[in-house]
Amino acid sequence: MSFFIKEMIKNKLRKLTPDEILHYSAEYGFAITRTQADQIVHYLRTSAPNPFDQADRDRFMMELAKITDQKTAAAAQQLMDEVIKSYGMEHLFEN
Numbered sequence: 001m002s003f004f005i006k007e008m009i010k011n012k013l014r015k016l017t018p019d020e021i022l023h024y025s026a027e028y029g030f031a032i033t034r035t036q037a038d039q040i041v042h043y044l045r046t047s048a049p050n051p052f053d054q055a056d057r058d059r060f061m062m063e064l065a066k067i068t069d070q071k072t073a074a075a076a077q078q079l080m081d082e083v084i085k086s087y088g089m090e091h092l093f094e095n
Contacts, residue, residue: 002092003085005008005089005092006052006092007013008091009051009052010048010050010051013044013048013049014045014048014050015041015042016041017043018034018037018040019037020031020037021040021041022034022037026036028079029075030072030075030076031072032068032070032072036068037081038065039067040064043060043063047059047063051093052086052092052093057093059074061073061077064076
């Protein structure tokens with residue numbers, strides 16, 4: 001079952017659109033521009049980071065900080081950690 005869940009999450013990341021990123025950024029209180037959303041989507045599609053691999057998550061957060069800023073990347077990391085914990089999926093993200 002965990003394989004199926006992991007594949008669903010990876011697939012969703014690959015298929016995110018700039019509009020979805022803008023929607024989620026507004027929903028969770030992030031200030032993201034259209035250009036930044038486009039750059040994030042481009043990174044996700046070309047790099048295909050594995051969210052279950054700590055090194056890939058770290059690289060993505062570093063890239064997110066370059067695209068946006070350090071404060072936004074840190075807030076995104078905190079939100080991701082909270083979501084993982086709230087769904088009880090910590091075991092999927094441990095290395």
